[in-house]
Every structure is written in C-alpha cells, then in structure tokens.
Amino acid sequence: MTGLTPKMPLLDVRSLRVAYGGVVAVADVDVSVAEGEVFGLIGPNGAGKTSMIDALTGYQAPSGGSVNFDGRDITNMRAHRRARLGLARTFQSVELFDDLTVDENLLVASERAGVMLALRDLFLPARAPDRTNVDWAIDVCDLGGVVDRYPSEISHGQRKLVGVGRALAQKPRLVLMDEPAAGLDTDESLALGQRLRSLPDEHGVTVFLVDHDMSLVLAVCDRLMVLDFGHAIAQGSPAEIREDPRVLEAYLGSHGTPVATTAAGSGS
Amino acid sequence: MSSYLLFLILGLGSGATFAILGLGLVLKYRSGGVVDFAHGAVAMFIAYVFVNLRSQGVLPLPLIVVPDHIRISSTGIDTTLAIVISLVYAALLGAVLYFLIYRPLRFAAPLTRIAASVGVMLTFEAIGVLNFGTTSQTTPPILPTTPITIGSLTFPSDRIFFTGIVVVLAIALWLIYRFTRFGLATQAGAENDRGAALIGISANRVAAINYVIATVLAGAAGILIAPVANLDPTSYTLFIVPALGVALVGGFRSFWLVALAGILLGMGQSEIIKFQSQWTWFPHGDIPDALPFILIILTMTTRARSLLARGEAMTQRNPSVARPKNPMASAAFCLIAGTLIMLLLQGSLRNAFISSLTVVCIALSLVLLTGYVGQVSLAQMTFAGVGGFMLGHISHGWGLGFPFSLILAGLCAVPVGILVGLPALRLRGVNLAVVTLGAAFTADALIFNSQGFAGGLVGLPIKPPHLLGIDLSIAEGHDYPRLIFGIMVLVVVILMGLLVARLRRGAAGRMLLAVRSNERAAASVGINVPQAKLMAFGIAAFIAGIGGALTGYQQGTLTADGFATFASLGLLAVVYVAGIGRISGAVFAGIMMSSIGLAVTFLDERFGIGKYQTIVAGLALIVTAIANPDGVMSTTTGKGPAVLYFKLQDAVVARIHGTVTTKTPAAESEQPAEARPAVEQPHHV
Ligand SMILES: Nc1ncnc2c1ncn2[C@@H]1O[C@H](COP(=O)(O)OP(=O)(O)OP(=O)(O)O)[C@@H](O)[C@H]1O
Numbered sequence: 001m002t003g004l005t006p007k008m009p010l011l012d013v014r015s016l017r018v019a020y021g022g023v024v025a026v027a028d029v030d031v032s033v034a035e036g037e038v039f040g041l042i043g044p045n046g047a048g049k050t051s052m053i054d055a056l057t058g059y060q061a062p063s064g065g066s067v068n069f070d071g072r073d074i075t076n077m078r079a080h081r082r083a084r085l086g087l088a089r090t091f092q093s094v095e096l097f098d099d100l101t102v103d104e105n106l107l108v109a110s111e112r113a114g115v116m117l118a119l120r121d122l123f124l125p126a127r128a129p130d131r132t133n134v135d136w137a138i139d140v141c142d143l144g145g146v147v148d149r150y151p152s153e154i155s156h157g158q159r160k161l162v163g164v165g166r167a168l169a170q171k172p173r174l175v176l177m178d179e180p181a182a183g184l185d186t187d188e189s190l191a192l193g194q195r196l197r198s199l200p201d202e203h204g205v206t207v208f209l210v211d212h213d214m215s216l217v218l219a220v221c222d223r224l225m226v227l228d229f230g231h232a233i234a235q236g237s238p239a240e241i242r243e244d245p246r247v248l249e250a251y252l253g254s255h256g257t258p259v260a261t262t263a264a265g266s267g268s
Numbered sequence: 269m270s271s272y273l274l275f276l277i278l279g280l281g282s283g284a285t286f287a288i289l290g291l292g293l294v295l296k297y298r299s300g301g302v303v304d305f306a307h308g309a310v311a312m313f314i315a316y317v318f319v320n321l322r323s324q325g326v327l328p329l330p331l332i333v334v335p336d337h338i339r340i341s342s343t344g345i346d347t348t349l350a351i352v353i354s355l356v357y358a359a360l361l362g363a364v365l366y367f368l369i370y371r372p373l374r375f376a377a378p379l380t381r382i383a384a385s386v387g388v389m390l391t392f393e394a395i396g397v398l399n400f401g402t403t404s405q406t407t408p409p410i411l412p413t414t415p416i417t418i419g420s421l422t423f424p425s426d427r428i429f430f431t432g433i434v435v436v437l438a439i440a441l442w443l444i445y446r447f448t449r450f451g452l453a454t455q456a457g458a459e460n461d462r463g464a465a466l467i468g469i470s471a472n473r474v475a476a477i478n479y480v481i482a483t484v485l486a487g488a489a490g491i492l493i494a495p496v497a498n499l500d501p502t503s504y505t506l507f508i509v510p511a512l513g514v515a516l517v518g519g520f521r522s523f524w525l526v527a528l529a530g531i532l533l534g535m536g537q538s539e540i541i542k543f544q545s546q547w548t549w550f551p552h553g554d555i556p557d558a559l560p561f562i563l564i565i566l567t568m569t570t571r572a573r574s575l576l577a578r579g580e581a582m583t584q585r586n587p588s589v590a591r592p593k594n595p596m597a598s599a600a601f602c603l604i605a606g607t608l609i610m611l612l613l614q615g616s617l618r619n620a621f622i623s624s625l626t627v628v629c630i631a632l633s634l635v636l637l638t639g640y641v642g643q644v645s646l647a648q649m650t651f652a653g654v655g656g657f658m659l660g661h662i663s664h665g666w667g668l669g670f671p672f673s674l675i676l677a678g679l680c681a682v683p684v685g686i687l688v689g690l691p692a693l694r695l696r697g698v699n700l701a702v703v704t705l706g707a708a709f710t711a712d713a714l715i716f717n718s719q720g721f722a723g724g725l726v727g728l729p730i731k732p733p734h735l736l737g738i739d740l741s742i743a744e745g746h747d748y749p750r751l752i753f754g755i756m757v758l759v760v761v762i763l764m765g766l767l768v769a770r771l772r773r774g775a776a777g778r779m780l781l782a783v784r785s786n787e788r789a790a791a792s793v794g795i796n797v798p799q800a801k802l803m804a805f806g807i808a809a810f811i812a813g814i815g816g817a818l819t820g821y822q823q824g825t826l827t828a829d830g831f832a833t834f835a836s837l838g839l840l841a842v843v844y845v846a847g848i849g850r851i852s853g854a855v856f857a858g859i860m861m862s863s864i865g866l867a868v869t870f871l872d873e874r875f876g877i878g879k880y881q882t883i884v885a886g887l888a889l890i891v892t893a894i895a896n897p898d899g900v901m902s903t904t905t906g907k908g909p910a911v912l913y914f915k916l917q918d919a920v921v922a923r924i925h926g927t928v929t930t931k932t933p934a935a936e937s938e939q940p941a942e943a944r945p946a947v948e949q950p951h952h953v
C-alpha cells in the first residue's frame with residue numbers, strides 16, 4: 001500500500017473530541033484514512049466507536065478537533081451534505097426505511113433526491129430512474145433475492161446487508177460501517193468480509209469498518225486502530241495490533257476468545 | 269392607571285381556568301405521555317353537567333338519541349352538591365376514557381394517539397352541540413362576587429378566590445408528586461412501567477389515577493369558568509389551545525410554571541382588550557386569541573428540540589401507505605364515474621357531490637402531508653381558506669382569469685403552508701400537531717375574521733370562472749348547479765389526484781417516505797430533511813388551496829365558517845378513518861363521510877340524520893385509531909372491510925378447495941403475504 005509519494009489522506013481527523021455533558025466518549029483522537037484502504041476501528045463496548053462515526057458523519061457535534069474529507073474541512077457540515085460529498089455510513093441498529101421496499105431503499109439512496117429533482121419529477125415528463133448504482137449495490141451485496149421485499153419481511157442478516165447496500169448505492173468515496181457483522185453467523189460474516197475487501201480494489205470505495213468480530217476485522221483491514229475509553233491506544237497493521245501488549249491487556253486480554261477465533265478464522 | 273390594573277385583575281378568571289386545565293394536561297402527560305386534545309372538550313361537558321344539575325336537577329349523559337339525561341330532582345339542586353356530583357362524574361368519565369381509549373394506545377404511533385384524542389374531542393363537542401345546542405348559556409356565580417375596593421380600584425372578589433384556588437392546587441400537586449409514594453411511582457412510571465413496579469405500585473393503576481385526577485381538574489376548570497365566560501360547546505372545547513400553550517411553558521412538568529403561565533396568559537389577554545379599547549393605534553382584530561399561539565411558538569422554538577419526545581420512539585408502525593398501481597386508468601375511471609354521477613344527480617345532491625369533490629381535494633393534501641410524510645397537520649382547512657379568499661382577491665382585484673387565477677390562489681397558500689411547516693423542522697409528532705392546531709385557531713381569530721381579507725360576515729365575492737369564452741360558472745338563471753361547473757371541478761380534483769399519485773410513485777415520494785420512516789437514515793443518504801418537509805408542506809398547501817378556491821367558485825360568495833379549526837379537525841377524522849395513506853382514502857372521505865358531502869347530505873335529506881355526522885366521525889376516529897389504523901380503504905393490511913372481504917374470499921376458496929383436496933398448501937402459503945405492509949405491486953417503472 002505504501003507508495004513513494006504518500007497520498008493525501010481521504011479522511012483526516014485531528015484531535016477529535018466527543019463529549020456528552022461530562023462523559024468524554026472520544027478523547028482527542030487523530031485518524032487518517034488513505035484512499036483505497038480498509039481501515040478498521042475496534043474497541044470494547046462503550047469505547048466510543050459509534051460516537052466517533054457520529055462525529056465524522058455529522059450526527060454528533062464534536063466538542064473539539066477537526067474533520068477533513070478530501071482536503072475539505074467538514075467539521076461543522078450537516079449530515080446530508082457530507083453524504084452528498086461521498087461520505088456514506090451505516091447504522092449499528094440498521095435503521096432501514098420500513099415503508100419502502102429493499103429496492104426503493106437503495107433507489108432513494110442513489111437518487112439523493114432534493115427538492116429540485118422532486119419537483120422536476122412531479123411536473124415534467126416521466127423518466128426512468130437511473131439504476132446503475134442500485135444494480136451495482138444489489139450485485140455487491142447479493143441482494144437480488146430480496147429486492148421486492150419490505151425490511152420487515154427479511155432476516156436480520158439480510159437487513160444488515162441492505163443497510164450496507166443502501167450506503168453503497170450512493171456510490172460513496174468513503175463508507176463508514178458501524179458493526180455490519182454484528183448478529184451475522186460465521187458464514188454470513190465471512191461472505192461480508194470478502195465483499196468489503198473487494199470494495200477499495202475493485203470499486204474504488206474506501207472503507208472505515210467498526211466491528212466486534214475480531215476475525216473479520218483482522219482479516220479484512222489494511223490498518224486498524226484500537227479505541228479504549230475514548231483513547232486511541234494503538235494503531236497499525238493487523239499483525240502489529242495482534243502483538244501489541246497494550247491491546248492485549250486492554251481489549252483482547254479481557255476477551256481471550258477473539259484471539260482464538262482469529263487463529264481459527266485465519267487458519268480456515 | 270387603575271383601569272389598566274382592573275383589566276389585569278379581571279383576567280384572573282380565565283387565567284385560573286387556563287392554569288387548572290394546564291395542570292390537568294401535565295398530569296395526563298405524566299401518566300403515560302398522553303397529550304390529550306380532548307381535555308377542553310371534557311371540561312366543557314362537565315361544565316354542562318354542573319349547569320344542568322344546578323338549574324334543572326338534570327344529569328346529562330354522554331349519549332345521544334337514547335335518553336341522554338337522568339332527572340335527579342324536579343327543581344335545581346344545591347350548588348355545592350352539584351359541584352360534588354359533577355366532579356365525581358368527571359372522575360368516572362376519566363377512568364372510562366383511560367381504560368377504553370388511552371391505555372390500549374400507550375405504545376401506538378404518535379399519529380394514532382393524536383387521532384384518538386382528536387376523536388374524543390370531536391365526539392364530546394358533537395354531543396355538546398346535539399344535547400345542549402350552540403347558543404351560549406349563563407349561570408349565576410359560584411364564588412362570592414362582593415366588590416372589593418382597594419384605593420381607587422373596585423373589582424369582584426371572586427377573582428381573588430380564583431387565584432387562591434390555583435395557588436392551592438399547584439402547591440397540593442407539588443407536595444403530592446414530590447413527597448408521596450404515589451408521586452414517586454408516577455415519576456418512575458414516567459420512565460417505564462417496570463420502574464413503578466419496583467416501588468411496589470402497579471403502573472397501570474398509577475397512570476389511571478393520574479388520568480382521573482386530571483379529568484377532575486378539567487371538570488373543575490369548566491365549572492369555575494362557567495359563570496364568568498358564556499358556556500358553549502365550541503369555545504370551551506377550544507380552551508385546549510391556551511391550555512396546551514400554558515402546559516408547554518411548564519415543559520409539561522412544572523406545576524408552578526404552568527400555574528403562573530396560565531394566570532399571566534389570562535391577565536395578558538384581558539389587558540390587550542383594554543389596550544384595544546384605549547389606544548386607536550393598537551392593532552385590532554382578535555389578538556387576545558392569538559396570544560396562546562404566540563406562547564406555543566415561542567416555547568416550542570426556544571426549548572430543547574423534542575419537548576414531548578417520549579413515546580415518539582414508538583413500537584407500533586405508522587399507518588400503511590399505498591402505492592397507486594395505475595394512476596391514469598384510475599383517473600379515467602374517476603372521470604367517467606364522476607361525470608355519470610353528476611348527470612344522475614340534480615339540485616342539492618349534485619351540489620353536495622361537488623362539495624364532496626372539493627373535500628376530496630383538500631383531503632388529498634392531508635394524505636400527502638400526514639399520510640406520506642407523517643407530518644400531522646391540524647391546519648389543513650386554514651390552507652384551503654387562504655386559497656379560497658385569495659381567489660376572491662385575485663379574480664376581482666387583479667383581473668386574472670381562470671385557470672390562472674385558480675393556480676395562483678393555490679400558490680398563495682404555499683407560503684402559508686411553509687410558514688406553518690417551519691416549526692416542523694424541529695418538532696415532530698404531537699408537538700407539531702399542537703403547533704398546527706394553534707395555527708388553525710389563530711388563523712380563525714386573525715385572518716378569517718378580518719373584514720378586509722375574508723369579507724367578514726357577508727363573505728367575499730368570487731368572480732365565476734370563464735374559459736375561452738365558455739361560461740363555467742355554477743349558476744345561470746335557474747340552472748343550479750350547472751353540469752359544466754361540476755365537470756370543471758371534477759377535472760381539477762382528478763388532476764390533483766394525479767399529482768399526488770405521481771408524487772408517490774416517483775423520486776419525490778421515495779424521498780418523503782424515507783423521511784417519514786426514519787429522519788436520521790434519510791439524512792445519511794443525502795436527503796435534506798428540513799427541505800423535504802417544507803416541500804411537502806408547500807405542495808400540500810397548494811393542493812388544499814386549490815380545494816379552497818374550488819369551494820370559493822362553488823359558493824360564489826365565500827364565507828369563513830367552512831375553514832374553522834373544527835373543520836380541520838373533522839377533516840383529519842374522516843381522512844384518517846377512510847385511510848390516510850392512500851388516495852382512495854381521500855375519495856372515500858370526501859364522498860361518503862364529509863359533513864357537506866354526498867352521502868351525508870343524502871342521509872340528511874331522506875332521514876334527517878345529517879346532524880349526527882360529527883359524532884359518527886368522532887367515534888369512528890376513536891375506533892379506527894384503536895382497531896384499524898390503516899383505515900377503511902386499506903386492501904392489504906388492518907381490519908378494514910376490503911381486507912375482510914379478501915380474507916372471506918380466501919376462506920371460501922379454501923373451503924371449496926378443501927372439499928376437493930383435503931389440504932391446500934397454496935392457501936396457507938398466502939397467509940404471510942396478507943401480513944405484508946400495505947403496498948401493492950413491486951414497482952419497476
Ligand atoms: N447520547 C449519549 N448521551 C450520553 N452518553 C452517551 C451517549 N451516547 C453514548 N454515550 C456514552 O459514550 C460512551 C461511548 O459510547 P458509544 O456508543 O460511542 O460506544 P461504542 O464503542 O459504539 O459501544 P458499542 O460497542 O456498545 O456500540 C459510552 O460510555 C456511552 O455510554
């Protein structure tokens with residue numbers, strides 16, 4: 001990944017701080033994500049991962065620090081405008097549009113409808129919507145079987161995938177995923193990992209992945225960062241993270257099992 | 269100077285009423301997140317109970333047709349006894365309402381809960397009008413009114429008693445909810461049911477008791493104000509608007525703030541009347557009635573974003589939204605069917621059908637705004653009224669002809685819609701309903717009452733439509749209503765229907781439904797949620813404005829009564845019952861259920877039962893909210909007639925199949941499809 005001339009980072013975060021009243025959820029964290037990589041963010045429950053995504057995507061005003069996307073300061077930009085710049089996200093609790101079919105969920109994301117489009121759509125002759133990105137997202141997430149269903153009619157795993165598909169249907173430059181593999185079984189999780197891995201290389205979408213599933217994160221990410229009580233305690237390649245004593249103590253040590261899973265996961 | 273003071277003191281009467289009503293609203297909210305639009309209506313009914321007991325010894329029942337009262341004594345009964353009986357009555361009523369209506373809907377979607385309480389409000393108002401009439405009643409004072417003189421100031425002593433009662437009530441409530449086990453349980457129950465159970469009191473019982481106390485307070489407010497302000501069903505029911513304003517100032521929590529705000533509001537209203545009589549430059553019009561709305565807007569916009577958010581994260585889904593399958597075919601069918609009906613009918617029935625069409629038009633705007641986008645609006649008739657009266661000004665003053673005058677009239681309603689929609693950027697669910705109700709109420713007082721804009725009591729003349737030399741007017745000599753006018757209205761309404769259908773099927777509909785489903789997620793896919801909401805308000809106001817303008821053409825001289833607050837509430841009722849998520853719901857509401865529509869007019873002419881429309885609509889609204897939120901016209905979900913029909917058909921088919929083959933897996937596999945959320949065919953345009 002490392003070339004001779006370091007690329008300008010796609011996402012550049014400087015001393016980001018998120019606080020809810022007195023509770024500091026993210027404490028002065030620096031992150032930079034280069035175009036074309038899969039970046040992982042892990043940490044125990046309550047470490048501040050969701051808070052971080054929320055601050056990066058405009059759902060939570062940071063109490064300090066700056067966020068740059070593609071060389072542009074977006075620290076105080078509203079959520080929908082960040083999305084339009086190419087910064088997509090998924091939600092930990094999925095949050096699909098329950099009144100729309102899976103297909104419409106993706107279509108509405110790809111259209112990025114604004115008032116102008118809506119009014120043109122109302123008063124000018126009908127045009128078939130542009131389905132390029134929708135079909136691509138359906139393909140990437142393998143949603144062909146459920147496009148005409150409603151979110152309430154499909155399994156939890158499928159809903160998670162639709163959430164990912166909806167973010168992708170915007171054809172973003174960077175997609176931030178909040179625990180996309182939570183609640184998936186091992187097979188589903190593996191398949192998801194392969195899809196995520198293909199995103200930067202084959203489709204030009206950079207990935208920022210938050211997950212609890214260590215085998216997934218360690219297998220898929222180019223680089224990762226470990227968050228504990230809001231502090232970034234380690235950053236590096238999966239191999240480095242696996243060795244890092246602080247990480248072992250703060251996170252992996254308390255969960256013995258993930259390490260084992262990792263070994264098993266990478267072995268198979 | 270002293271005369272200014274005098275008006276302030278006189279205002280204590282209504283101020284105390286607002287305060288007590290507001291305190292009741294706080295209790296109801298605490299007892300499970302209910303924002304009860306029927307609070308004023310219940311106060312009104314108990315006030316009538318008291319007045320009837322006192323003057324005639326008659327106990328009115330919340331019933332119609334069947335004996336609606338019990339005679340207790342042949343003459344009036346003692347005032348104190350009458351008060352006691354009335355308050356006990358209120359307690360019983362509160363318990364019945366709680367267990368029948370509010371308890372089952374604890375976890376329902378905000379729209380469902382709003383619909384139910386508006387249903388109760390309409391029902392009681394209708395009972396009031398049917399049983400007690402609309403002429404206002406007076407009753408002798410309850411509290412001593414001996415004049416008190418302080419310096420140069422002389423005023424009736426009851427104002428002091430009023431204030432005393434409010435202060436005592438506020439202190440008592442504060443003590444109870446601060447220091448007793450019951451109060452703690454209420455507090456805990458406000459968080460969740462289990463919290464109260466931990467304290468050892470059944471959450472159910474705590475909520476019920478709170479609701480009963482609140483209803484008794486409503487009754488007390490009604491009884492206290494009856495001697496001061498003339499008693500009539502409509503204005504008492506609308507006490508809900510100032511009461512909501514006052515409860516909002518207290519954040520639906522603080523008894524002190526609510527009591528204080530109520531008293532200050534009453535004093536403020538009274539003082540404004542003094543200003544208006546004193547200073548010629550002071551703006552005239554019904555400013556006192558606009559004061560509560562100003563209060564509502566100020567608190568809503570300055571306070572934290574979700575004032576009444578609890579219960580908004582509902583577990584039950586919104587009413588389903590249908591996707592029109594083939595709008596052009598439906599439109600063609602409606603055109604033919606409508607023309608045939610128009611040909612078949614004459615005179616008053618044809619006129620009623622035309623009225624139905626105008627209601628359909630306004631109902632379409634509600635389907636769009638409340639059905640598709642989930643923005644509860646209790647001000648739809650206000651938008652219609654703006655369109656109607658603007659048509660008068662445009663067609664006469666500005667010399668613009670049909671159809672441009674009609675379109676422009678609709679466009680004039682757009683800014684009003686956007687203005688009313690502005691609070692929706694920060695508020696949702698019941699908060700928004702409160703604001704729109706306040707807006708409708710204020711428009712009644714300020715805009716539709718004004719001589720200049722709405723022509724006052726006489727109404728505003730509207731120039732009949734002409735197109736390319738063809739006279740489209742409703743009347744020509746004895747020919748009334750003319751066929752060609754009816755067809756013009758039909759065509760315009762069908763065009764509006766096509767607009768809504770197209771909106772639902774296209775990018776705009778997806779965007780708006782995404783906003784209704786989940787605002788956070790909508791923003792994550794690049795949708796500008798505030799803009800989308802304002803667009804919906806704008807388009808809805810346009811459609812409603814066109815509907816109002818058509819009413820203007822129909823009436824020739826347009827008066828404001830059709831656009832009153834209660835008309836907006838009644839519209840929500842009929843559209844919700846018919847199916848607020850579908851165009852067919854608007855059509856059914858306009859033709860079959862509207863008070864001025866075809867079915868009701870027919871029933872009235874034949875059987876003289878048109879006056880029962882409001883109560884039927886109110887009751888139907890309650891039942892629909894509880895049992896079938898998708899409405900009558902739903903074909904796939906809920907318990908509407910269409911669904912029942914299909915179920916029955918399936919059952920019969922299965923039975924027939926069953927006689928041939930013992931088991932039919934096909935019929936079984938269709939079951940899950942029944943449960944699908946409403947929408948119809950998958951789409952690929
Ligand atoms: N809205 C909020 N108000 C107050 N505190 C909050 C809020 N949201 C999160 N927190 C607190 O901030 C800290 C970080 O929470 P966050 O949800 O970001 O963690 P997380 O790493 O995503 O956890 P999980 O793995 O459980 O999803 C936690 O201590 C949490 O309790």
Ligand SMILES: [Mg+2]
Nearest residue numbers: 049050051092
């Ligand atoms: Mg999280």
